[in-house]
Amino acid sequence: MSTETAESTALHPWGEPFRQFEAWYAEAAKSEPNDPNSMALATAGADGMPSVRMVLLKGHDERGFIFYTNYESRKGRQILASMKAALLFHWKSLRRQVRVEGEVESVTGAEADEYFHSRPKASQIGAWASQQSRPLKGRFELEARVAQFTAKYAIGQVPRPAYWSGFRIKPVLIEFWEDRPFRLHDRTVYHRSEAGPGPEGGWTVEKLFP
Template sequence: MPAEELTAGDFSEVDDPFALFGAWLSEATESEINDPTAMAVATVDPDGMPNVRMVLLKGFDAAGFVFYTNFESAKGRELTASGKAALLFHWKSLRRQVRIRGPVSTVSEAEADAYYASRPRGSRIGAWASQQSRPMEGRFALEKAVARYTAKFGIGEIPRPPHWSGFRITPLQIEFWHDRPFRLHDRIVFSRADDGADWTKDRLYP
């Protein structure tokens, strides 16, 4: 059954998790009021303490799920150190969620450059001005940095900062969850041993 023809109760018939995710994301784009591409990214710090925060998905295909950030931020340092991450999409309007786990890699320089160039000019300035996750003595310090880089890049293109790029999470596990009455939810998990291996599919107790 093609993923785009699925109803809520029969998604277990699909064998391609990327096609199913694409169908669900398309529906969420129509129904979610704000940020259907919002996802929680979970990492672990050097002391083994978990961290989680919301970011925006900027692209996905069979190679994985991509978002962009400052590599010197907390999440950037943690992703670089551990090489692993988990993602969570929750679409309340559809009563659905998708959980993803897998290894992390950086996107290519060409991918990072292309996405950076597509951002609003103010966002590109912000990538230079913000020392993300580090202590800030006051709001004025950020505003001063924005003014400085606005003047520096007043004319012409704004180059991508060397510390700003993207991460790709290549999934080894993708779980689809759909709310059902009496908490008897539908859960289907796709798993594989490594990138390129065949997917296995299991239905889980709710």
């Protein structure tokens, strides 16, 4: 068996790709001028038509990648229908990308509450005021709703709306892409394997042609 084949079929520890992501993410936090935690989120509707938009990463560990949203939004409804999604991080300053494909689970109520109450009060009010992804007659309608909920929650803690929470994308594939001269880029892909010593199994790794 060649060295390349052995590398492709060997089982790697569960935490390995997450450690590499953490290292790249830390570098991006130092070099990206804006929002190093921004990521493209891809979902699909019932008709199979793909949909993509930018969201912000709000947590990550070996369980997966977390973002928060209105569950009644278009992306929320699409994810709840399939419980699958894909992510793309692109750090232009580093000439690097990370692709993630995986299954999705809702975060716990406690996790959602903790993050919601860490946000500025105006953002908490915004979560109540915005009927995300639904038709808006004009800017005044949104401003009127902001005023309505600002008055309603003028005193005390703003409760988290039942429809506002987080999703955790649990990867089955993580690809690390790094720019190289003459478009001979480096691509390393981790595929989740149920086999392995830990509760999460492990990863098989392979290199791809650019």
